[in-house]
Amino acid sequence: MDSNFWNKLSSQNWDEIIDKLYAHSISRINWFGLKSEIKMQGKESKDFAHEAVTLLWEGKRIWDDSKEPDIMNFLKSVINSLIYNMVKSKERDVFTGMDLAEGINDSLFIDLMMEERLIREDFIEKLEGTMLEDEDMWLVFNSLIEGLKPIDIEDKYGMKIEIIRNTQKRLRRHVKKITDL
Amino acid sequence: MKNRINISRDDVKKYYLKQSEMINSGEELSPEIIAEEGYDPDQLRTEGLSLIESLRKRTEPKEYYQISWDIILKKVVKAGISKNLIENKVIPNSLLQQLNGNKAVETKQRAIDYLISVFGLNRKQLLESESISLSTIPSQLAYYKKPTNANLNQIKAYSHYAQFIAKTSSKACHNLPYNDYPEDIDEFREMLIEKHGEISLEALLDTIWNLGICVVPLTDSGVFHGASWNIDGRHVIILKQKTDSHAKWIFDLLHELYHVFAHLNEDNTSVIEETELSPVASNDSEEELEANSFANQFIFNSSAEILAKECVTRAGNKTERLKQAVIDTANDIGIRVDFLANYLAFRLQHDGTNWWGTANSLQVKDPSPVEVTRRFLTKNLDFKILNQIESNMLSMAIN
Numbered sequence: 001m002d003s004n005f006w007n008k009l010s011s012q013n014w015d016e017i018i019d020k021l022y023a024h025s026i027s028r029i030n031w032f033g034l035k036s037e038i039k040m041q042g043k044e045s046k047d048f049a050h051e052a053v054t055l056l057w058e059g060k061r062i063w064d065d066s067k068e069p070d071i072m073n074f075l076k077s078v079i080n081s082l083i084y085n086m087v088k089s090k091e092r093d094v095f096t097g098m099d100l101a102e103g104i105n106d107s108l109f110i111d112l113m114m115e116e117r118l119i120r121e122d123f124i125e126k127l128e129g130t131m132l133e134d135e136d137m138w139l140v141f142n143s144l145i146e147g148l149k150p151i152d153i154e155d156k157y158g159m160k161i162e163i164i165r166n167t168q169k170r171l172r173r174h175v176k177k178i179t180d181l
Numbered sequence: 182m183k184n185r186i187n188i189s190r191d192d193v194k195k196y197y198l199k200q201s202e203m204i205n206s207g208e209e210l211s212p213e214i215i216a217e218e219g220y221d222p223d224q225l226r227t228e229g230l231s232l233i234e235s236l237r238k239r240t241e242p243k244e245y246y247q248i249s250w251d252i253i254l255k256k257v258v259k260a261g262i263s264k265n266l267i268e269n270k271v272i273p274n275s276l277l278q279q280l281n282g283n284k285a286v287e288t289k290q291r292a293i294d295y296l297i298s299v300f301g302l303n304r305k306q307l308l309e310s311e312s313i314s315l316s317t318i319p320s321q322l323a324y325y326k327k328p329t330n331a332n333l334n335q336i337k338a339y340s341h342y343a344q345f346i347a348k349t350s351s352k353a354c355h356n357l358p359y360n361d362y363p364e365d366i367d368e369f370r371e372m373l374i375e376k377h378g379e380i381s382l383e384a385l386l387d388t389i390w391n392l393g394i395c396v397v398p399l400t401d402s403g404v405f406h407g408a409s410w411n412i413d414g415r416h417v418i419i420l421k422q423k424t425d426s427h428a429k430w431i432f433d434l435l436h437e438l439y440h441v442f443a444h445l446n447e448d449n450t451s452v453i454e455e456t457e458l459s460p461v462a463s464n465d466s467e468e469e470l471e472a473n474s475f476a477n478q479f480i481f482n483s484s485a486e487i488l489a490k491e492c493v494t495r496a497g498n499k500t501e502r503l504k505q506a507v508i509d510t511a512n513d514i515g516i517r518v519d520f521l522a523n524y525l526a527f528r529l530q531h532d533g534t535n536w537w538g539t540a541n542s543l544q545v546k547d548p549s550p551v552e553v554t555r556r557f558l559t560k561n562l563d564f565k566i567l568n569q570i571e572s573n574m575l576s577m578a579i580n
Contacts, residue, residue, distance in 0.1 A: 003242040010237055018229035023204045023211035026218045050232055057236035106201050110194050128186045145195035
C-alpha cells in the first residue's frame with residue numbers, strides 16, 4: 001500500500017468510526033428484517049462492519065477522498081452494498097448483485113431495499129396500528145420525518161428529552177419486531 | 182385520540198434517513214443501538230479496533246522499517262523519554278529480547294506500536310525524521326507547583342505514560358458504577374466511619390472506590406509524586422511513591438481526592454504533583470494549600486497544630502522526649518500515632534530539625550500499601566476489554 005494512503009487511513013478516528021459502523025450495520029439489518037437471514041448464513045450484524053473495513057484496508061474497495069471526503073460515508077456505502085448484494089445473491093441463487101466495487105449511498109440503498117420486497121404493506125399497517133395507540137411514538141416519528149432532532153422536539157412540543165429518547169428506543173424496538181415477523 | 186393514521190413508504194424512508202443522520206452526527210446513539218442488539222459496546226469496540234490494528238500492521242509499507250531499533254531508541258530518549266521507562270514499563274521483556282539484533286520488520290513494528298500508543302508519537306516522524314518532539318500534551322495539565330524547565334520534558338514524557346495508564350485503568354474499570362460525591366468533608370468522613378469505624382488505608386480506598394474513583398499505585402522512581410485525572414468523566418488517582426508508610430499514602434490519597442472533588446470537574450483535565458506532598462507546606466499555590474488543608478482536617482479534625490503544640494509541651498521542648506509525647510497525645514485524643522508522628526516530622530523539618538528517624542519508627546508499614554492499593558485496583562479490572570498493548574502495559578505498570 002502507498003505510504004501516504006496508509007498514513008491517511010491510520011490517522012482516522014477509528015474509535016468513533018467503528019461504533020458508528022456497527023450501529024449502521026445493525027440498523028440496516030433490523031430495518032429490513034434480515035436478522036434470521038444473516039443468521040442462516042452464520043453471520044451477525046457486526047460482520048458487515050468488519051468486512052467493510054477489511055475491504056478498505058486490503059485495497060479491495062478504493063476510497064477516493066476527492067469524490068467522498070468523509071470516510072464514514074464511504075464505509076457506510078460499502079456496508080450498504082454488502083447487504084444489498086447478500087439479499088440479491090440469495091434471491092437469485094447466483095451472484096448477480098451490483099458490482100462489489102461500487103458503494104451504495106443511504107438514499108439509494110433504502111429505495112433499492114424497499115423495491116426488493118422488504119417493506120411490505122402489512123409492515124406499514126402494523127406501524128400505523130401501533131402509532132394509533134401510542135401518541136408519543138406518533139409525535140416523535142412525525143417530528144423525525146419532518147427533520148427535527150430530539151432537542152428540537154423538546155423545544156417545539158415541551159416533551160422531556162428523556163421521554164423522547166425512550167420513545168425513540170421503543171420505536172426502534174417496534175420496527176425491529178415488525179420487520180422480523 | 183385519532184381514528185386513522187397514514188404513513189407512506191416515503192415517510193418510512195425519511196425516518197430511516199433521519200436515523201442514519203443521527204447515528205452519523207452524535208456519539209451517544211451508536212452505543213445505545215449496539216447495546217439494544219445485545220452486544221457489549223465496549224467489548225465490540227475493542228474487537229473492531231483490534232481487527233483494524235491487525236489490518237493496519239498487515240498493510241504497513243515495509244520500506245519504513247530499514248531503521249535500526251537503536252536509532253529509534255536514541256530519538257525517543259533525546260525527546261525526554263527515559264530509556265529505563267521504555268525498557269522496564271513500556272516494551273514487554275519478551276519483545277525487548279527479540280529486538281536485540283533482530284532485523285525482522287514485524288518485531289520493530291510491534292515495539293513502535295507501544296511507543297506510539299503511549300507517547301502519542303507520529304509514526305512517520307519516528308521512522309523518518311532526524312529528531313522527534315513530544316508535541317502533544319496528553320490532557321490539559323495543571324501544575325500547581327510549576328515545574329522547572331530542566332525537567333519539563335521528562336515530566337511531559339512521564340505524563341504521557343501515566344495518562345496512558347490512567348486511561349487504560351479507567352477503560353478496564355468500565356463496570357465500576359458512578360456514585361454521587363459527598364457534599365462536604367463531614368459527609369465524606371461519616372461515609373467512611375459509618376462503614377469502617379476508623380481511618381485506615383483500606384477503609385479510605387474502599388470508600389473512594391465506592392464513589393467510582395480509580396486509584397492506581399505506581400512504583401517508578403522520580404519525575405513526579407502523584408497525579409489525578411478526569412478521563413471522560415471518570416476520575417483516576419495515581420499514587421506514586423516508594424515509602425511504605427500508610428500515613429503518607431493516606432495523606433497523599435486525601436490530597437489527590439481533594440483535587441478530584443474541587444479541581445477536576447472538566448473532562449480530560451489533570452493535576453500533576455511534581456514534588457513530595459507535605460502537610461505543612463506554606464509556599465504552595467492556593468489549590469495545593471486547600472488540598473493539604475482537606476487532608477489535615479480529615480485526619481486531625483482541624484486540630485493538627487493544637488496537637489503538635491501539645492506534643493511539644495508534653496515533651497518539655499526536648500526532642501528526645503518527643504516520641505513518647507506523640508504516643509501519649511495520640512492515644513489520649515484517639516488518633517493514630519503514625520499520623521501525628523508524620524505531621525510532627527514535617528513540622529520540625531519545616532523549622533530545620535530532622536526528626537524523620539523517630540517518626541519512621543512509629544509508622545504503620547504492614548501490609549505493604551502498594552499491595553493494598555493494587556488489591557483494590559485488580560478487583561475492579563476487566564482485562565478482557567483491553568487490547569494487547571493496553572493489557573501488557575497495565576500489567577507491567579502495576580506488577
